[in-house]
Amino acid sequence: MKKFLTLALITGFFVLNAQETANRFFYELTFKPKKDSSKLDKVMAVLDITKDKSIYRDYTMVAQDSILKVQVEAMQKSGQFKDLSKTITMPKFSEKVYKFYPSMKVQYTDRVANGFTPMNIGYNEEIKFNWKIDNQKEKIGDYNTQKATTEYGGRKWTAWFTSSxxxxxxPYKFSGLPGLIVKISDDGNNYSWELKGNKKVENFNEIPYIETVMPGGDGGKVVEVSREKFDKTLNDYKKDPMASARPYLKPEMMSQKMPGSDQTIGDMMKDAEKRMRDFYDANDNPIEISAAKAKK
Structure with a gap:
């Protein structure tokens, strides 16, 4: 009976066209970006669940997608360049985490540069969380939850899940409990996610508009590599975001002005490099500290 009830509940979540609808869960992420500081930061993240996978990511860019679409189309129509970085809020995290059903295989992806073209790289991971479910229960927001603990990435985690x-x-890579995780945090309060709401997204498109118009235009296409190669590639990119583009930056090209703007290509590249360096310098406290130690 319990099995049939669970199937009925899942079916209820996908009462509309499963291929065009996603269930979006909003998580407030509170995190400590600097390991030698007690200062905390916050960002909204989302877990989008479709019939065959889930996608976890920073919600900042997704939330601005319709605004960016209007601005990009206006640029295309006028033929004049506009620096969108001055009008949009940049995300705190750039990675995406996919979980493919029913195996729950994880694919972790991020973006690096291949010359002037952004490129998605990712690694696959089979994770078997050793959850210890406790009898302790707690009301968190509107949800009746139960406690569970595990260890992953060099940290000890306490989760609260709801079977409703x-x-x-x-959020992130976490899965495998008999219900959605409502709250999860590590024992040092470096990272803590809490479910704040959910809604159905009709005509769901997992690729934001802005990614479809970037150079390359392949949106969600991922170049799969080993975890070791992924870590090295991303670490090298963080150290020098313009390394792959620099050989093409000839003086005559750098002095050219962007269409309809006084800003030169050189100015634009310098601004872009500063933004990337500031982005990566802002956080030296990774979620998985064991992976970070392995890279040293």
């Missing part, structure tokens, strides 16, 4: 939402999923 029958997805064995959660």
């Amino acid at each position: 939402i029958p997805f064995q999923d959660g």
